[in-house]
Amino acid sequence: MIDLSELALSLGYPGVFLVSFIASTLVPFSNEVVVMAMPALGYDIWLTAVSATAGGFLGSLVNYLVGKKGTDFLFSRWIKIKPARWQQAERIFQRRGNWVLFFVWLPFIGDPLAVVAGAFKIDWRLFSFWVVTGKFLRFVVLLGIVNWFV
DSSP states (O other): OOOHHHHHHHHOHHHHHHHHHHHTSSSOOOOHHHHHHHHHTTOOHHHHHHHHHHHHHHHHHHHHHHHHHOHHHHHHHTOOOOHHHHHHHHHHHHHHOGGGGGGTTSTTTHHHHHHHHHHTTOOHHHHHHHHHHHHHHHHHHHHHHHHHHO
């Protein structure tokens, strides 16, 4: 049986897009191994960063839309965010403002931040700017570090 990381690596850039999308939704999954493996397999660092950013942004956009359109319906039936995580994301948002969306890429707190942004009805353009900027810089730094050692 092939695992998702192996499948993603066999698909190249679309695979990086796919795992980055999944990792950026509320599904617990990590895309770092796939992203970091790409340069060693001969893939371009910049195209890898763009593919990972695009997938990550769309995954975060799903979270945003969940918050904006279906918080009560989805959370009551299928998606469970621990109340403590939700409150933590809400407090961070209220104290720091919209620029905190730059950190949507962070593990554990990033996905709930995107949902909270939707629930707070943050303008989608502002959301998009901060999320794309944060995710792209994260992947550039990550791939730069990998490139340094490869």
